[in-house]
Amino acid sequence: IKRITTHILQEMKNRGEKISMLTAYDFSMAGIVDSAGIDIILVGDSASNVMAGHETTLPITLDQMIYHATSVVRAVKRAFVVVDIPFGSYQGNSSEALRSAIRIMKESGAHAVKVEGGSEIKESVARILSAGVPVMGHLGLTPQSIYKFGTYTVRAKEEEEANKLVEDAKLLEECGCFAIILEKIPASLAKKVAETVTIPVIGIGAGGQVDGQVLVVHDMLGINQEFKPRFLRQYANLQEVMTGAVQNYIADVKNKSFPNENESY
Ligand code: KIV
Ligand code: NA
Numbered sequence: 001i002k003r004i005t006t007h008i009l010q011e012m013k014n015r016g017e018k019i020s021m022l023t024a025y026d027f028s029m030a031g032i033v034d035s036a037g038i039d040i041i042l043v044g045d046s047a048s049n050v051m052a053g054h055e056t057t058l059p060i061t062l063d064q065m066i067y068h069a070t071s072v073v074r075a076v077k078r079a080f081v082v083v084d085i086p087f088g089s090y091q092g093n094s095s096e097a098l099r100s101a102i103r104i105m106k107e108s109g110a111h112a113v114k115v116e117g118g119s120e121i122k123e124s125v126a127r128i129l130s131a132g133v134p135v136m137g138h139l140g141l142t143p144q145s146i147y148k149f150g151t152y153t154v155r156a157k158e159e160e161e162a163n164k165l166v167e168d169a170k171l172l173e174e175c176g177c178f179a180i181i182l183e184k185i186p187a188s189l190a191k192k193v194a195e196t197v198t199i200p201v202i203g204i205g206a207g208g209q210v211d212g213q214v215l216v217v218h219d220m221l222g223i224n225q226e227f228k229p230r231f232l233r234q235y236a237n238l239q240e241v242m243t244g245a246v247q248n249y250i251a252d253v254k255n256k257s258f259p260n261e262n263e264s265y
Pocket of ligand 2: 044045046057084
């Protein structure tokens with residue numbers, strides 16, 4: 001199997017082939033997502049919500065992200081693996097940003113890191129890139145800044161924020177980022193960004209006129225039924241499937257039909 005690289009992702013944009021991306025946080029799920037043929041697996045700090053049950057992405061630690069990343073990397077044969085640097089491990093201190101990125105790369109074996117923000121974190125981005133670590137940017141609704149925004153509604157609807165977003169995207173490209181995530185912004189703005197920068201732009205809630213799409217795997221599989229934003233397309237209802245399976249198991253244990261003779265030694 002040929003490994004996906006930053007070079008291949010750039011070629012995909014150049015020839016107009018859309019890039020597919022999903023999150024994964026553990027070995028079993030990453031194995032399924034990779035075998036299915038996904039291009040990029042994101043070990044997202046959404047693990048803070050999906051895996052740990054926190055309300056926001058802020059509490060997850062660098063050690064916890066490395067644990068998730070290590071588990072994912074062990075399962076993946078083809079996909080390009082990107083890991084979120086968590087809140088507090090890169091902002092405002094480029095030395096710490098570099099240290100965090102190097103820990104993720106060394107200890108997990110992942111292929112790249114992702115950071116949230118534009119001009120505010122450009123020293124950190126440049127420093128990580130100077131060590132040869134590929135960096136994915138993330139603009140628009142950046143969940144690590146949720147307490148600044150105060151709401152999870154669509155970002156950059158006003159001209160000022162939209163202009164800054166375009167400038168930030170250009171800056172990230174100039175710094176040397178290999179791709180940019182755009183989260184929950186108007187489709188027309190995302191289209192403009194994808195046309196302005198030459199690197200791949202991957203959207204979540206950013207419309208179809210970008211170079212690829214990303215979703216949280218538990219959301220698109222319908223494992224997590226509480227989170228249903230408009231941008232989410234649910235491809236399965238695993239909550240129903242799993243609940244039914246668990247209920248059948250409980251019933252079989254209670255009525256003594258499990259285990260049967262063939263299931264015993
Ligand atoms: O952590 C995450 O899952 C993400 C994606 C939603 C882009 O950052
Ligand atoms: Na994230």
